[in-house]
Amino acid sequence: MYYIGIDLGGTGIKAGLVDEGGKIICKAGCPTLVERGARPIVDDMARLCREVAQQAGVSFDEVRAIGIGLPGIQDPRTGHVPFCTNLYWHEVPVIEWMQETIDKPIFIGNDATVAGLAESVAGVSAGVKNSVFITLGTGVGGGIVLDGKVYSGSHGVGSELGHMITVLGGEECTCGNRGCWERYASATALIRMGKEALKDAPDSLILKLAGGDESAITAKHVIDAAKQGDSAAMKVFDCYVYHLCAGLVGIINFIDPEVIVLGGGVSHAGKFLLDAVRKKLPEMVFYKTMPYARVELATLGNDAGIIGAAMLGK
């Protein structure tokens, strides 16, 4: 049997036919075109499901279930998607609409959650019972896998790890609070800190790597400058790692997973980031002589969304 996973983002819809082991057999996609509203997007998702099966030469009867990963949540009371960041969705009955033409079980998961599930099926946390996945991107997303299954909480509002408060009263967050972890551990935070550092270090390599245009600075520029030993960038990076570890320590002291997986844009810093986190974390964990979560980098990259969504139905 096969599974279909759909990775719905603000830019594109990607669908994939996935086997039992989490391997992608065939992919298809189209642009999301957010402005056209929810219904045609959902229709395109249904169309892509048949397309990937056909392209792979697999009968649609051999597809057991369909999973959708999206930048939002499912309301367990209604089954609807109450809102979806970047898509301007409000109370969209995704499953009902899809099932008008597809008679199969359909599951919905948050995009960070399905990426975490993908890693725990076919990636770096494969076979691990309890893991937490973190996306370090524009914001900070979280996915929790407990006992091998996705955990979304009692009301479907859990695993919003970016909105743990680590600096109460600190930077303003889009959620209305001040000092959420994602204000300090996201790519956006790294860019902000990089720009702030230029005030005292206008000659920093950060600005040079951005072609002299402060508004063009990316997280990669800051990290690359730090890797090359630029002292202002190294200070920023140390500060970023400290803030990142503050949240990781909260995760460890809270649900003590076996593995914490770092994904998203900042994780492309690779070993440079991983080494810094692994060096800082031992000073900060509560039980200093007991084992605690391994921190690893995500390995599935852009395919994680498709694989994890597909595995929701397994």
Add this chain to the structure above:
Amino acid sequence: MYYIGIDLGGTGIKAGLVDEGGKIICKAGCPTLVERGARPIVDDMARLCREVAQQAGVSFDEVRAIGIGLPGIQDPRTGHVPFCTNLYWHEVPVIEWMQETIDKPIFIGNDATVAGLAESVAGVSAGVKNSVFITLGTGVGGGIVLDGKVYSGSHGVGSELGHMITVLGGEECTCGNRGCWERYASATALIRMGKEALKDAPDSLILKLAGGDESAITAKHVIDAAKQGDSAAMKVFDCYVYHLCAGLVGIINFIDPEVIVLGGGVSHAGKFLLDAVRKKLPEMVFYKTMPYARVELATLGNDAGIIGAAMLGK
């Protein structure tokens, strides 16, 4: 069948015979006398097990299992208690020693964890699948019940909720970090904030309630002064509630439990605390139009330790 629960604290050892429904049939106890070391304490625990059964007129054969709640953790690798706050224990093989004279299954749990389990069996969160219990005492302890079972994490180091960082770089914590939640949400924090408030408000009722002796100020003095409308105390209390909610929001955004139960000394502020938390929390949760955890006060009081420890064996 019956269960025996032991509540081991720095001052006293309390044991109780408990029925299937979490009701205490009979209690016995003795002082802990920490200075005598671990072995005689464990021997006393074994003695109290037989004593409570005997006093209740229940054959020891009718006792299915024994549970121990203590201010420490169990190392899942060894089964030993690697360290125990306030008892100066180091690598104590509690279960092995107890089983020299008692041929029954014996379980160990953290004291906050077993109190949480007790509430979820026979208290305010009875019947709830996912709940988080918080003790607001000298420190802040946490107990997690997921799917009706105690959750201690993959390495036994989870549910140390007091050591989530909410004010990175803030007050120094005993764990070596700065800004742990318990530095702001414990009774100790309320006392510290109360004393600080006296600098600007030396005539505050806080000091009067403490008999004019600043060193005698308790959390109850601060709360009672706030209840009576003392403006300095009300400011302290508002600040305390804000910090308390910062951690509660982290818990909600993380594992989204059905119920959060507040126990420990500060929870004796009762409805005054509960109303303040329930008023502040809605502004701070991430998904403002979705349901989230009910916040409730613990109901089992001092018996929670015995009941929850007993229920570890169920």
